[in-house]
Amino acid sequence: MKVEGVPLIEWQEKLKFASYEELKNSVKKLTDSLLPFYAQRKGRLKLGSHGTVYKEDTRQIEGYLRVLWGVGPYLTQTDDQRLNDIYLEGIIAGTTPDSSDYWGEVTDYDQLLVEMASLALTLVLVKNKTWDLMSDVAQDNLAAWLRQINNHTMPSNNWHFFRI
Numbered sequence: 001m002k003v004e005g006v007p008l009i010e011w012q013e014k015l016k017f018a019s020y021e022e023l024k025n026s027v028k029k030l031t032d033s034l035l036p037f038y039a040q041r042k043g044r045l046k047l048g049s050h051g052t053v054y055k056e057d058t059r060q061i062e063g064y065l066r067v068l069w070g071v072g073p074y075l076t077q078t079d080d081q082r083l084n085d086i087y088l089e090g091i092i093a094g095t096t097p098d099s100s101d102y103w104g105e106v107t108d109y110d111q112l113l114v115e116m117a118s119l120a121l122t123l124v125l126v127k128n129k130t131w132d133l134m135s136d137v138a139q140d141n142l143a144a145w146l147r148q149i150n151n152h153t154m155p156s157n158n159w160h161f162f163r164i
Contacts, residue, residue: 020077027074031083034067038086042101043094054111061103064090065115072122075129084129091119091130092138095145103145108153116149 045063
């Protein structure tokens with residue numbers, strides 16, 4: 001198998017990190033390349049189109065939240081105020097029901113149920129840079145948005161781990 005014409009084994013070698021600094025620099029490089037896309041709309045990343053079966057808005061929210069799998073751990077060791085602000089503003093806007101950027105009410109089998117996990121992990125890892133900086137109202141909105149996961153049906157697969 002090849003990625004961008006490069007054999008997969010070579011990519012695997014490139015993705016080995018010998019130090020935390022190498023990993024940190026890799027996350028920084030990735031997120032820096034996303035900066036122009038964050039400016040388009042709070043709480044979303046539109047990086048192009050792909051073959052998902054769900055709507056465009058869900059794809060953009062997925063793109064935004066999926067990056068938190070790297071950003072959350074990165075922010076535990078780094079004071080990247082610019083990136084932290086981008087995510088804090090997007091999370092608040094995305095979970096505020098009267099915001100034009102609200103992520104919305106989820107439904108059964110909704111892809112956003114999966115994306116809640118990266119957000120929850122980030123809140124746990126960098127509570128002082130996220131949750132603690134939110135107003136009481138913003139915290140209530142965020143908790144209410146995440147709590148939706150308890151009221152919807154998910155496929156009988158690994159999605160059940162996201163609820164935990």
